[in-house]
Amino acid sequence: LRLEALELYGFKSFVDKTKVTFPDGTTCIVGPNGCGKSNIADAICWVLGEQSAKSLRGSKMEDVIFAGSANRKPAGYAEVTMTWQRIEALQDEKESRLVVTRRLYRNGDSEYLINQTACRLKDIQNALWDFGMGSKAYSIIEQGKIGQILNAKPQERRTLIEEAA
Amino acid sequence: LRLEALELYGFKSFVDKTKVTFPDGTTCIVGPNGCGKSNIADAICWVLGEQSAKSLRGSKMEDVIFAGSANRKPAGYAEVTMTWQRIEALQDEKESRLVVTRRLYRNGDSEYLINQTACRLKDIQNALWDFGMGSKAYSIIEQGKIGQILNAKPQERRTLIEEAA
Amino acid sequence: CIEKFRETFNTVNERFGHNFRELFGGGAAQLQLLDEDNALESGIDMLVQPPGKKLQNVLLMSGGEKAMTAIALLFAIFEYKPSPFCLLDEVDAPLDEVNVTRFMRKLEEMKRNTQFIIITHHKITMSGASSLLGVTMEETGCSKLVSVKFN
Amino acid sequence: CIEKFRETFNTVNERFGHNFRELFGGGAAQLQLLDEDNALESGIDMLVQPPGKKLQNVLLMSGGEKAMTAIALLFAIFEYKPSPFCLLDEVDAPLDEVNVTRFMRKLEEMKRNTQFIIITHHKITMSGASSLLGVTMEETGCSKLVSVKFN
Numbered sequence: 143l144r145l146e147a148l149e150l151y152g153f154k155s156f157v158d159k160t161k162v163t164f165p166d167g168t169t170c171i172v173g174p175n176g177c178g179k180s181n182i183a184d185a186i187c188w189v190l191g192e193q194s195a196k197s198l199r200g201s202k203m204e205d206v207i208f209a210g211s212a213n214r215k216p217a218g219y220a221e222v223t224m225t226w227q228r229i230e231a232l233q234d235e236k237e238s239r240l241v242v243t244r245r246l247y248r249n250g251d252s253e254y255l256i257n258q259t260a261c262r263l264k265d266i267q268n269a270l271w272d273f274g275m276g277s278k279a280y281s282i283i284e285q286g287k288i289g290q291i292l293n294a295k296p297q298e299r300r301t302l303i304e305e306a307a
Numbered sequence: 308l309r310l311e312a313l314e315l316y317g318f319k320s321f322v323d324k325t326k327v328t329f330p331d332g333t334t335c336i337v338g339p340n341g342c343g344k345s346n347i348a349d350a351i352c353w354v355l356g357e358q359s360a361k362s363l364r365g366s367k368m369e370d371v372i373f374a375g376s377a378n379r380k381p382a383g384y385a386e387v388t389m390t391w392q393r394i395e396a397l398q399d400e401k402e403s404r405l406v407v408t409r410r411l412y413r414n415g416d417s418e419y420l421i422n423q424t425a426c427r428l429k430d431i432q433n434a435l436w437d438f439g440m441g442s443k444a445y446s447i448i449e450q451g452k453i454g455q456i457l458n459a460k461p462q463e464r465r466t467l468i469e470e471a472a
Numbered sequence: 473c474i475e476k477f478r479e480t481f482n483t484v485n486e487r488f489g490h491n492f493r494e495l496f497g498g499g500a501a502q503l504q505l506l507d508e509d510n511a512l513e514s515g516i517d518m519l520v521q522p523p524g525k526k527l528q529n530v531l532l533m534s535g536g537e538k539a540m541t542a543i544a545l546l547f548a549i550f551e552y553k554p555s556p557f558c559l560l561d562e563v564d565a566p567l568d569e570v571n572v573t574r575f576m577r578k579l580e581e582m583k584r585n586t587q588f589i590i591i592t593h594h595k596i597t598m599s600g601a602s603s604l605l606g607v608t609m610e611e612t613g614c615s616k617l618v619s620v621k622f623n
Numbered sequence: 624c625i626e627k628f629r630e631t632f633n634t635v636n637e638r639f640g641h642n643f644r645e646l647f648g649g650g651a652a653q654l655q656l657l658d659e660d661n662a663l664e665s666g667i668d669m670l671v672q673p674p675g676k677k678l679q680n681v682l683l684m685s686g687g688e689k690a691m692t693a694i695a696l697l698f699a700i701f702e703y704k705p706s707p708f709c710l711l712d713e714v715d716a717p718l719d720e721v722n723v724t725r726f727m728r729k730l731e732e733m734k735r736n737t738q739f740i741i742i743t744h745h746k747i748t749m750s751g752a753s754s755l756l757g758v759t760m761e762e763t764g765c766s767k768l769v770s771v772k773f774n
């Protein structure tokens with residue numbers, strides 16, 4: 143399984159529909175302070191099912207919806223779509239991609255989709271678990287978190303090992 | 308009052324007697340990872356009277372004494388001497404410098420000196436307070452602490468303002 | 473006492489807003505007492521608006537923006553109650569080149585009244601120093617000073 | 624269950640020590656159960672010895688050394704239980720050029736089995752990537768992607 147693309151719409155500072163494509167190999171995301179790099183990381187956490195607003199640097203989940211800028215009004219909802227590609231492509235082209243979408247409206251309503259079919263958040267988490275994306279605790283290292291790993295208390299370090307077990 | 312020099316002996320990675328001179332203007336301390344730059348910052352905190360081993364990245368105060376290396380035995384004590392220079396030099400040259408020394412032996416014994424005269428830690432703290440070095444809470448920003456200032460809880464932010472009041 | 477705290481709070485708040493605008497080239501920022509009627513004990517909140525962006529929770533800012541904001545607050549406290557020297561250990565670590573340059577410019581202004589000692593890996597920050605102190609560990613585990621030429 | 628935990632712990636511990644030696648060019652590091660007889664609940668301690676230095680509390684290490692050690696542990700967990708991709712946000716921020724290069728070399732080895740997405744300000748890290756994704760805020764407050772040429 144390989145992460146092929148990420149589409150953001152109304153998510154944090156990505157007000158316009160933005161498609162991020164990840165070619166084969168290592169991708170480096172670069173740019174000046176505050177331009178939106180970590181917001182892309184947040185989008186990945188969010189579409190994988192992150193439930194804690196605090197982990198996304200917000201105080202409430204509504205904080206991930208584009209809040210407006212000097213020239214733009216706030217967005218009505220935030221949407222992130224993630225496309226996975228099976229590395230061993232199957233006979234049926236349609237079967238070789240997994241497309242996951244998460245949407246959040248300002249009134250708090252949430253929508254989840256797998257391959258354009260409505261589902262629950264749990265279905266997304268199960269589908270990803272089958273593909274080995276079970277715990278993102280150690281596959282996504284947020285900005286500043288590297289220091290936490292070492293300053294962690296002995297019990298917290300145990301939790302890190304238990305997640306891998 | 309101006310910080311003129313700092314002498315380290317057996318303090319953390321500075322096993323040999325090392326004199327750090329601060330010329331007029333801004334001094335930049337540079338070097339590779341782990342070479343000892345932050346240890347110089349720790350030496351300044353320590354000679355100013357830091358009582359918490361944790362603030363110096365240790366678990367006990369004995370951790371500031373040179374612990375030995377591949378080719379060297381551990382030191383028996385740590386000593387840091389700080390020399391302040393009065394900016395408006397007085398008639399009596401001898402009066403124009405304030406020399407503060409702190410020493411810690413492995414058995415836990417501590418010694419403090421002002422201008423080579425034995426004194427208590429309290430005397431050092433009083434002498435510095437008279438010179439406006441009262442609270443080093445905001446005049447020494449340790450590595451990584453800049454993030455803490457913003458992530459601080461509202462009550463902690465209040466403490467920062469109260470220290471300046 | 474409450475009078476002293478109010479005076480400190482207001483002065484620092486004004487300097488904080490001023491420094492923020494200088495370091496960000498615009499925008500606005502201020503401290504706010506959570507409970508106006510309980511100035512004796514109330515915690516302090518921070519509201520920030522980088523130029524062109526919406527007023528938001530300070531936590532939503534990027535790593536570099538948070539560092540610049542923290543520096544603005546620190547310098548504000550410093551300007552209110554100066555200390556003979558100020559030691560900064562890698563405060564410029566998360567900053568890109570544009571922001572390191574803005575930080576340097578603010579430092580130029582601050583250094584007239586304060587002796588700065590700065591630990592850094594950034595070449596731009598080093599270029600603004602009047603003297604460079606090099607530290608190495610030629611012999612493993614043993615620190616020593618070396619003279620540094622800036623090229 | 625206790626068997627699974629012990630197996631995970633031992634494998635990760637061995638990889639951790641191996642990665643540490645690679646990233647530091649020597650030295651040693653290991654995890655240790657605080658309470659050997661209570662493997663079911665015991666916390667985990669970390670002992671580190673950078674090359675040429677004494678075995679010490681991990682907290683005494685420098686900012687850059689702590690980052691390298693955390694990367695060694697992270698990669699150890701990753702090698703034990705690989706994930707389709709790994710996203711690293713500015714983990715190389717406190718590293719000097721020598722250490723960034725060592726980190727890059729370890730990454731070369733790890734990328735055969737994992738897709739890495741790395742956010743960085745370091746030119747050396749960028750030079751090792753197969754593709755660069757640029758992000759800007761041409762219009763204030765609105766992010767967009769741009770193509771990046773590496774020179």
Ligand SMILES: Nc1ncnc2c1ncn2[C@@H]1O[C@H](COP(=O)(O)OP(=O)(O)OP(=O)(O)O)[C@@H](O)[C@H]1O
Binds near residue numbers: 155
């Ligand atoms: N809901 C939102 N609506 C609009 N803008 C937002 C929203 N949430 C966050 N932002 C903005 O996104 C910016 C942060 O972006 P991000 O954290 O991705 O920066 P970065 O590229 O990682 O920068 P750095 O290099 O400093 O870490 C902040 O300026 C913040 O104001």
Ligand SMILES: Nc1ncnc2c1ncn2[C@@H]1O[C@H](COP(=O)(O)OP(=O)(O)OP(=O)(O)O)[C@@H](O)[C@H]1O
Binds near residue numbers: 341347375450687717
């Ligand atoms: N008591 C001690 N005896 C010997 N060495 C010590 C002692 N305490 C700390 N050290 C060593 O000092 C080193 C840390 O130095 P320091 O924190 O000053 O590095 P630094 O130059 O700030 O690096 P960085 O750029 O990574 O922050 C560590 O390698 C640590 O092992």
Ligand SMILES: [Mg+2]
Binds near residue numbers: 534
């Ligand atoms: Mg960031």
Ligand SMILES: [Mg+2]
Binds near residue numbers: 345346685687
């Ligand atoms: Mg350091």
